[in-house]
Amino acid sequence: MKKAGITILLPLLTLTGCAVSQKLSPPQDGKHVKVAVVKPADVDILPMKVIYRSERCRDKILTSTGAISSRDGYHLLTVPFKPEAGSNVVSNAVAFDGGGQCGWKLSNIRFQFRYHDFTKFGNKIEDDTPEDIVFIFDDAPPPRGNGHYEEIYGDVVIKKDYYPVILKEFTDIGGDILYIKGQPMLTYRVRSVKKILFEPVFHSNLIVEVLSPQQQGEGYLIMYPNGEKIIDHSFPYSKNTSYAFVKQKGS
Template sequence: MKIINLFYLTLLLSLSSCALSEDFSPPPDGKTVKVAVVRPVDIDILPMDIIYRSEKCRDKIFTSAGAISSRAGYHLLTVPFKPEAGSDIVSNSVALDGGGRCEWKISNIKLEFEYSYMKKFGSYIQRNIPSDVVFIFDNNAPPRGNGHYEEVHGALIVNKDYFPLIRKSNINEGEYILSIKGQSMLTYRVYNTSEISFIPLVHSDMLVNAFPPEKKGDGYLLIYPNGEKLIDHHFPNSEKTKYEFVKQRARQN
């Protein structure tokens, strides 16, 4: 079995045009995009996942029919944020041109953030799931999403409201999951952008609890900060989920 696995690994590597050309060397005078985040209290801003693509070094892949096709080469880079002195802003600059023999070009940036300490909402919470925002720079598919995005030209400022949600798992009995909720699948396609500013407004006091249905066909029970309850049959991917209500309540306080 190990011999067979080694054979297939060697085959896949030989099919990749970029297997031996992962050199990444942005030109020193190349264009960059600055990504800055205003970090809320109790929130960690995770390193950016940056995907570069290469049309010159294409990856060969197997189709479902067993034929060999190709797609733009793929290079993942993880870039941490740096704190800006005297402020609650973290930022870093990202090269648009990755250089190298493959002539890497930036494809997209995924930015993630999560609660620094999930137990602040209860010692029973076992998982902490980050929220994310994706910025697309080319015509390739983003790392997640349904293909819908907002197009922006020039500098971009994203100012969005977020709220904590604790969900009881419907798979692992007794498991509670903390996440930061707001506008789902937040995706932007940017053009001629040299600076992106993200300002998440996280209302930690506006906690929403979600409980799975007791029997098949029932919806999730959502309990809002004011005690209001809602049955949602499409949670968590539903426009009917009333985060807009929570946002309005938060702005009134």
């Protein structure tokens, strides 16, 4: 969540000034959105991080200038994915109406995915960086990134390609780092939706290797599957590591 200029988060305020329970209590007959993922065999789909917002139970904030302000309160809920019998799909349903005394409303859903066994890409890998996808259900700003998003209406199937990128000999940890790369910062604002299906397609044979700059001011050395090499100063955000670009330089 964006917290620029905020130094202290104080206890909740309510419109009534009385103590209000912040618990979620979705109505049994309320509407839900089903989030489903076609899970590749060698990839872990991490639990959903679900944010609910409340206009009633507001957060009192003290900004860096000393001014007192407030914002909608928020409630974080972790929702695991469950396997669907007889398929490679994992899914779960999330309530639009969080209910409770605060009148919680669904704001956004975010989840990450990563390789189950990153050691298959080399025994020097010390860390792996998962990729993620975000769905926004209200008019609040996106919870991360540069504020850009794609607006979609109705039920949707999202299919995206991914491949491994290995940052070699990263000096801060003394080993290699594995990234999942595709299209960066996947963020969608969804309207009138009941079901979202996400299908990540992993191309584990398209391995891109990256060497960190050896001296200040130098760029990253990017090595593609076909053996081509280029110098890049914008890694890991460069277009030179987009899936379409890498596919052209595949083996």
